[in-house]
Amino acid sequence: MSYLFPTYARWDIEVKKARGVYIYDTNGKEYLDFVSGIAVCNLGHQPEQVKTALQKQLDQVWHVSNLFHIPGQEELAKKLVEHSTGDAVFFANSGAEANEAAIKLARKHTGKHKIITFYQSFHGRTYATMSATGQKKIQEGFGPLAPTFDYLPYNDRNAVKSLNDSDIAAIMIEVIQGEGGVVPAKPEFLQAVEQTCQKLDALLIVDEVQTGIGRTGKAFGYEHYGISPDIITLAKGLGSGFPIGAMIGKGKLIASFSAGSHGSTFGGNPLAVASAKATLDEIFHSAFLQKVREKGNWFKALLKNLLKEEPLVKEVRGKGLMLGIELVREGAPVLAAMRKEGLLALTAGPNVIRLLPPLTVTYDELKKAAEIISQALHTVAASSAAVK
Incomplete structure (x- = not known):
């Protein structure tokens, strides 16, 4: 008997330890981890610089609440502002909380109500962010949704340009739909989104919960x-596994989030801030990000070449080290075959294999993963043919 609500379809793996790009189960089996805690462990498991920062903070102060000045928050916010289009930061505990803050700020600042999002988007599982999410499977069974969220087809430039409603407070978008299938936005589509926001005097909210922090x-x-987004939301990779989210906004929005307008007991906790600062000190270097782009391009090219003859593969897509392999069938059997050979990955929707390795992954590890993926696809394809 479990004392937990069965809200997760858990794998039959119990993790004993994790280090770098690898996870080890209680039976001693080693796995290449291309889940990274769902795009969280961008520096791998137990990065030394983050561990050191946390240990130092543990000896100082754990929690005081936001009634006090917390110097680390200012330092972290400065770093986020310096690397973005924003001017001020609100700290939360998760991506959903960051998106909740963005929705509240957009409505309060504009005095308008409608938020436009997109089909197959994912913005969280709280009541408002579930309503913002353009997926019925996330919303079913919970009764009426929060009002004034409307959805448009993703990558449909004409649908965006046809918007002409004076009550639109914001358009909220992922530049790559993660849970929706690792679908990158077309440049002309995003440009149309930005132009439409300007035309309607609406805010542009970019949900970077999965795509942010170097991914x-x-x-x-x-x-x-x-x-140039008006609001950017973050979480996942920001804290290397320590729970923290953030909303970054432009200076024109600051007056709309005055004292008492929003808050969080744990948001910007000193321990979370210490973890995030150490994470960004590593990732927000141009040389580090350049290596991520190079490895991502190399890995995508390798997968395309290796899998071009695989009958189950429809497309390989993505940016950096956020890649998806779209299949012509459900991906679960392929994931199971990959796990058997020591590689962990996710689906994004029923038929896309989502690959999110730590950004510190080596070329040898990427090559090993590609070979396992190829073998798993071959095994599943052969098994399917045998059944027929």
Whole structure:
């Protein structure tokens, strides 16, 4: 009997330890971890610089609440602002909380109500962020959704340009849909989104919870597209596994989040801030990000070449070290075959294999992973043919 709600379809793996790019189960089996805690452990498991920063902070102060000045928050916020289009930061505990803050700020600042999002998007599982998410499977069974969220087809430039509603407070978008299938935005589509926001005097919110903190080879994914978001939301890779989220906003928005307008007991906790500062000290270096882009391009090219004859593979896509392999069938059997050979990965929707290795992964480890993926696809394809 378990004392936990069965909200997760857990794998039959119990992790005993994790280090770098590898996870080890209680039976002593080693796995290449291309899940990274779902794009969280961008520096791998137990990065030394983050561990050192946390140990130092543990000897100083753990928690005091946001009634006090916390110097580390200012230092972390400064680093985020210096690498983004924003001017001020609100700290939360998760991506969903960061997106909740963004929704509240957009409505309060504009005095308007509608938020436009996109089909197959994912913005969280709280009540408002579930309502913002353009996936029925996330919303079913919970009754009426929060009002005034409307959805458009992703990558449909004309649908965006046709918007003409004076009550639109913001358009909220992922520059690469993660849970929706690792689908990168087309540049002309994102440009249309930005232009429409300007036309309607609405805010542009970019959800960087999965694409941020170096995952795509830039500090933030939107940098690939030359757009200037009014609000950016973060979490996942920000704290190397320590829970922290953040919302970054432009200076024009600061007055709309005055004292008492929003808050969080644990947001910007000194331990979380210490972890995030140490993480960004490593990732927000141009040389580090350049290596991520180079490894990502190399890995994608390798996968495309290696899998071009595989009958189950439809497309390989993505940016940096956020890649997806779209299949012509459900991906679960392929993931199971990969786990058997010592490689962990996720699906993104039913038929996309999502690859999110630590950004510190080596070329040899990428090559090993590609070979396991190829073998797993071959095994599943052969098994399917035998059944027929």
